[in-house]
Amino acid sequence: MARKKLLEIENLKTYFDTWAGIVKAVDGVSLEVREGETLGLVGESGSGKSVTALSILRIVPQPGKIIEGKIIYKGENLLEKTENDLQKIRGKEIGYIFQDPATSLNPVFNIADQLIEVIRQHQKVTKKEALERAIELFRLVEIPDPQIKIWNYPHQLSGGMKQRIAVARALSCQPSLLLADEPTTNLDVTIQAQILQLMKSLKQKLGMSMVLISHDMGVVADVADRITVLYAGRICETADTKTIFYNPKHPYTIALLTAVPSLVLRRDKLSVIPGTIPNLIEPPSGCRFHPRCDYAKPICAERIPPLEEIETEHYVACHRVLEIDLKSPLGADAND
Amino acid sequence: MKKIKLVKPKPPVRREKNRSKGVSQWNIAWRRFKKNKAALAGALIIGFVLFLAAFDALIAPYPPNATPGFYIGEARVAPSLKYLFGTDYVGHDVFSQVVYGARSALYVGFGSAAIAMSIAVLVGLISGYYGGFVDNILMRTTEIFLVIPFLLILLVFLKVITAVVPSGVGGLSIVMIMIGLFSWAGNARIIRGEVLRVKESEFIEASKALGASKRRIVFRHIFPNVLHTIIVLTTLMIATAILVEAAVSFLGFGDPAAITWGQQLQKANEAVKEAWWEGVFPGLFITLLVLGFSLLGNGLRDALDPRLRE
Numbered sequence: 284m285a286r287k288k289l290l291e292i293e294n295l296k297t298y299f300d301t302w303a304g305i306v307k308a309v310d311g312v313s314l315e316v317r318e319g320e321t322l323g324l325v326g327e328s329g330s331g332k333s334v335t336a337l338s339i340l341r342i343v344p345q346p347g348k349i350i351e352g353k354i355i356y357k358g359e360n361l362l363e364k365t366e367n368d369l370q371k372i373r374g375k376e377i378g379y380i381f382q383d384p385a386t387s388l389n390p391v392f393n394i395a396d397q398l399i400e401v402i403r404q405h406q407k408v409t410k411k412e413a414l415e416r417a418i419e420l421f422r423l424v425e426i427p428d429p430q431i432k433i434w435n436y437p438h439q440l441s442g443g444m445k446q447r448i449a450v451a452r453a454l455s456c457q458p459s460l461l462l463a464d465e466p467t468t469n470l471d472v473t474i475q476a477q478i479l480q481l482m483k484s485l486k487q488k489l490g491m492s493m494v495l496i497s498h499d500m501g502v503v504a505d506v507a508d509r510i511t512v513l514y515a516g517r518i519c520e521t522a523d524t525k526t527i528f529y530n531p532k533h534p535y536t537i538a539l540l541t542a543v544p545s546l547v548l549r550r551d552k553l554s555v556i557p558g559t560i561p562n563l564i565e566p567p568s569g570c571r572f573h574p575r576c577d578y579a580k581p582i583c584a585e586r587i588p589p590l591e592e593i594e595t596e597h598y599v600a601c602h603r604v605l606e607i608d609l610k611s612p613l614g615a616d617a618n619d
Numbered sequence: 620m621k622k623i624k625l626v627k628p629k630p631p632v633r634r635e636k637n638r639s640k641g642v643s644q645w646n647i648a649w650r651r652f653k654k655n656k657a658a659l660a661g662a663l664i665i666g667f668v669l670f671l672a673a674f675d676a677l678i679a680p681y682p683p684n685a686t687p688g689f690y691i692g693e694a695r696v697a698p699s700l701k702y703l704f705g706t707d708y709v710g711h712d713v714f715s716q717v718v719y720g721a722r723s724a725l726y727v728g729f730g731s732a733a734i735a736m737s738i739a740v741l742v743g744l745i746s747g748y749y750g751g752f753v754d755n756i757l758m759r760t761t762e763i764f765l766v767i768p769f770l771l772i773l774l775v776f777l778k779v780i781t782a783v784v785p786s787g788v789g790g791l792s793i794v795m796i797m798i799g800l801f802s803w804a805g806n807a808r809i810i811r812g813e814v815l816r817v818k819e820s821e822f823i824e825a826s827k828a829l830g831a832s833k834r835r836i837v838f839r840h841i842f843p844n845v846l847h848t849i850i851v852l853t854t855l856m857i858a859t860a861i862l863v864e865a866a867v868s869f870l871g872f873g874d875p876a877a878i879t880w881g882q883q884l885q886k887a888n889e890a891v892k893e894a895w896w897e898g899v900f901p902g903l904f905i906t907l908l909v910l911g912f913s914l915l916g917n918g919l920r921d922a923l924d925p926r927l928r929e
Contacts (some may be wrong), residue, residue, distance in 0.1 A: 301655040374829030386821040
């Protein structure tokens, strides 16, 4: 059951030192990605999902800084590596897919050049071999007419096509880990389903692990094996996908599930979580969710709830997890 | 009974060879540029002056600095068929001198622009991409160059250098180099601004995430994306350099041995009333060439801006 750990993040803290104060975007996140699995990273905008992913590759934009923590990839701490060593890991060992395919490709080069560049950066091959490899990648991501399409420029391609190319580029050196930062958010729904399907099958085919970042519970439900729910830079709950959906224990997870528009649960109004994500310069004391939480008690404002394993492989950070009996809005554990 | 016509099936439409190649930014720019009449006119003017410069010895009826009118009393004669633009006070054929001046103008224009833009691009790229301390140093230096009175300091330097360097040693080259060294600052700032804009693009972040080194990002990803700005600035820089050289020569700080339009203007200065042709024709050519580069520059700006699309 327990597969080997590929990536382990321990107590990661990434802060942004802005003129308004220090923004604690990621404040003590610990998670792990095992070999061959897909981890879904879920949370509202501003919960620290992307910053966590960017921290893994140490490409947090200025003025962001990793203050503390360990990022252990294949037994080595990435935070102790030199910039040169990291360049060999980025793109080769760990692939990255960005949110907006329209802007993540360089507009002045054709696709072939962009793919060849990445391939040649990490592998000693001739231009011709790299081109062949690029065309192969095009087939892999199911783009028709690869020989023709590969000479196109980004502006000649549709959004879905561009995201396929971004996937191809991220996979060009057969990474062991793929970080996908909201890869389908900017695509329309049918294309979204296609890309997710593609990523799912490629993950199987290439035997890699994946971290899928999304604010959309529906997206991760489909793809992820395990899910970590983030709120305001901290982890609320981590469990396998089924548990998160049918047996969630954190009030925030429940709130997120309730807010998903659903065809099954016919509701007249979409439910929303009252309030917005807190200011991360001066986050709420104790549990960061307590101002918006229906079950909050004085203790929630006083002490930070530790992340505890309440069942095997089910971690929850909530003071009242054992007192309140929460039910999933999706009903009890329906067997699949 | 009707006869059934057998229609031969049409052969499948062949794909154009072109289809296998993508439409690059250059293709788009060229298509846009072609539609711009003013820019084409500018290119035409520059082409004309380039032609004059390339074949000056063939076009000019007299050799450089020849004074065909001097001994036969034809100094300061009005334009005629013999002297197309008239002659000046020592009997130079103004037309010939104007033709020889084309080469100097282009030499100074391109040379100064090359020097100024090389510095500007380097400073702009490094300053914009690396930021922080490096940026601070480079930008403060740039500001020093921006606040000094450009023409004044140029004249002082030229005076000093021509005093130190023995006369006749590439006087025009000195002018060209000095113009280049003193006019990069404004362009460096513009390029830096563009770099800052491009630097924040997601594709830069993406290439970083895929393992590109800093140098690679600067030269391979940022540089081509600011190239359109650089091209436009270069074109306009050429125009400026030609004007500045004319001004320097007119003020008497240029190279008196070189045949330039500015020198001719200076000599014509004393006889504007009696011999208008001495000054008008070189002046006209300066205006024409500068106008040509300005039109071209503006046309290129419209054509190359990736934010505009048909």
